[in-house]
Every structure is written in structure tokens, then in C-alpha cells.
Amino acid sequence: MQSEPIISVKNLTKKFGHFTANDALTFNVYPGEIFGFLGANGAGKTTAMRILCGLSKPTGGDAYVAGYSVKKSSEAIKKRIGYMSQKFSLYEDLTVEENIRFYGGIYGLKRKDIMNRMEELLDRLGIQSIRHQIIRSVPTGWRQKLAFSIAILHKPVIVFLDEPTGGVDPAARRQFWELIYEAADNGITVFFTTHYMDEAEYCDRVCIMTEGRIVALDTPDNLIKWHQCNTIEDVFIKLARNRE
Numbered sequence: 001m002q003s004e005p006i007i008s009v010k011n012l013t014k015k016f017g018h019f020t021a022n023d024a025l026t027f028n029v030y031p032g033e034i035f036g037f038l039g040a041n042g043a044g045k046t047t048a049m050r051i052l053c054g055l056s057k058p059t060g061g062d063a064y065v066a067g068y069s070v071k072k073s074s075e076a077i078k079k080r081i082g083y084m085s086q087k088f089s090l091y092e093d094l095t096v097e098e099n100i101r102f103y104g105g106i107y108g109l110k111r112k113d114i115m116n117r118m119e120e121l122l123d124r125l126g127i128q129s130i131r132h133q134i135i136r137s138v139p140t141g142w143r144q145k146l147a148f149s150i151a152i153l154h155k156p157v158i159v160f161l162d163e164p165t166g167g168v169d170p171a172a173r174r175q176f177w178e179l180i181y182e183a184a185d186n187g188i189t190v191f192f193t194t195h196y197m198d199e200a201e202y203c204d205r206v207c208i209m210t211e212g213r214i215v216a217l218d219t220p221d222n223l224i225k226w227h228q229c230n231t232i233e234d235v236f237i238k239l240a241r242n243r244e
């Protein structure tokens, strides 16, 4: 039997004036899943993710994240999730260590827990030697891994990643995916948006959006099989053509 969803989205709609950015989205995400949200620029991915993070309210429908309604309990949601934006959300003028301590404080962790988790994080990423370096001088690939590790410092049940792999080279992206798998193995649900079609194939399930609507949602293998394609990129192109 399938477990209870950790994210349950029902007819979620977001309008900006007369423009519909999210049109009656309905889907579930299950605990420990790596769930990819795929779509071209402007498809409505960030808009939906911001609502699921409790940062914006829907204009219709509702969604439950870790059991809490995005309409009624956004503060409870914020405490239970991690979030990493395209810009990695780190303070450029602070050192690696200062960023970890700062976010630990924001998450409400006790000083002792922050110190323990910081040492654990620096060891795991192998970056003890750059702990006093300011972020601006840290290479992008390291910054990205650090930002992700900080986003899960408080052990959230879900981590939301908004195009986290933009602007980094393929080797760094591969290392980053190892961190994502490790988090999922530890029971953290991973919800992320991407433009990179090859990354979609690393997900447990992929949701493809076009113009604010869900046009496909399944495992990468099933999507490829049912659409008689060789890759997710081919599926995406086929679905986009069908709408023209």
C-alpha cells in the first residue's frame, strides 16, 4: 500500500490579474521521493514552488505540505521545510562558518547543535580548510553543495530546490546529485525544478508543466515508454509540439 502523501496538491490555482500562472494543479508527492518539476521558462514552476513553501497564497484550490494547508498554516510549513534558490541563498560577505551559524540560528537550532552539525557538514563535504573563507571567493560548485547542506541543516521533512544546478559544470552537478540521493536515503523528500532534461532522468517521478498546466506525471521510464521516446527531452519536445 502506498504511504500517505507528504505533499498533496488539489486544484491549486494562481492568477496574477487575468493571467493564470498555475491552472488547477493536482498531484501528490510521497515521503522520500525525488520529485522533479520540469517546464520551459514561464511554465509556472517557481510560482507553484513558492506556494508550496508557504511564501505565496493560491487564488484557488489548496495544497497540504507535511500535513499543513498552504492557505491556513504557512508558518508551520516554513518550520518543516528547507529551501534553496537559484542563487544558492548564501551571504557573499560572510565566511563559510558564519553562513552555517547564521542559518542555524534562523532555523532556531541550539548553539550546541549548530556547532555539532557544522563540524559534521564541513567533514562530509571535505571543506574544513575553507571554513574561514568568505563565500564570494569560494568556487561555485562548493557554494552550491554548501547551500544545499545548509538548507537541510535543521533536518526538514522536505527540501525544495529551485533550479539548484544552474551555472555549474557537469562534474559539480554530478557531485551535487550524490548529495541529493544521500538526503533522500535519509528520508528527506526532495522537490526540485530544473531546465536540464537529463537531470529529470535521475528523479523517481517527473511532472512536466506547460503554460501553467500539468501535461504529464510519471516515472522517467514510464514517460519514455508511453510516449515512445528515447529520452525525457524527447518526451518534453513531443508534449510541447502537441500543444502547438
Ligand SMILES: Nc1ncnc2c1ncn2[C@@H]1O[C@H](COP(=O)(O)OP(=O)(O)OP(=O)(O)O)[C@@H](O)[C@H]1O
Pocket: 016, 019, 021, 039, 040, 041, 042, 043, 044, 045, 046, 047, 048
Ligand atoms: N508576481 C507576478 N506578477 C505577474 N506575473 C507573474 C508574477 N510571478 C510570475 N508571473 C508570471 O507567471 C508565469 C510563470 O512564472 P514562473 O516564474 O512560475 O515560471 P517558471 O516555470 O518558474 O519559469 P523560469 O524557469 O523562467 O523560472 C510567467 O509568465 C511570469 O511572468
